[in-house]
Amino acid sequence: MNAMAEAMKITYRELSVTLRERLRERLERAAQLRCAEHSQPVVAVTIHGRENGWFDSVWTTCCTTLETQAGAIVKSRC
Numbered sequence: 394m395n396a397m398a399e400a401m402k403i404t405y406r407e408l409s410v411t412l413r414e415r416l417r418e419r420l421e422r423a424a425q426l427r428c429a430e431h432s433q434p435v436v437a438v439t440i441h442g443r444e445n446g447w448f449d450s451v452w453t454t455c456c457t458t459l460e461t462q463a464g465a466i467v468k469s470r471c
């Protein structure tokens with residue numbers, strides 16, 4: 394884990410501690426992504442909890458390519 398990976402800001406909204414724990418490894422991987430085009434990491438993500446382990450993720454990234462990559466890692470269900 395490098396220092397840059399710690400820089401991604403994660404905000405949780407109505408997400409249980411259990412689901413946060415389950416998501417942690419996936420979010421760490423998303424934090425290590427770098428955009429192939431802009432060499433930027435993911436800036437921030439907000440996770441909105443829903444019912445039955447589902448959640449919505451809202452990403453702040455340099456472009457949709459990186460957002461798609463990050464979303465594919467984290468997916469939308471714990």
Ligand SMILES: [Zn+2]
Nearest residue numbers: 428431455456
């Ligand atoms: Zn980019």
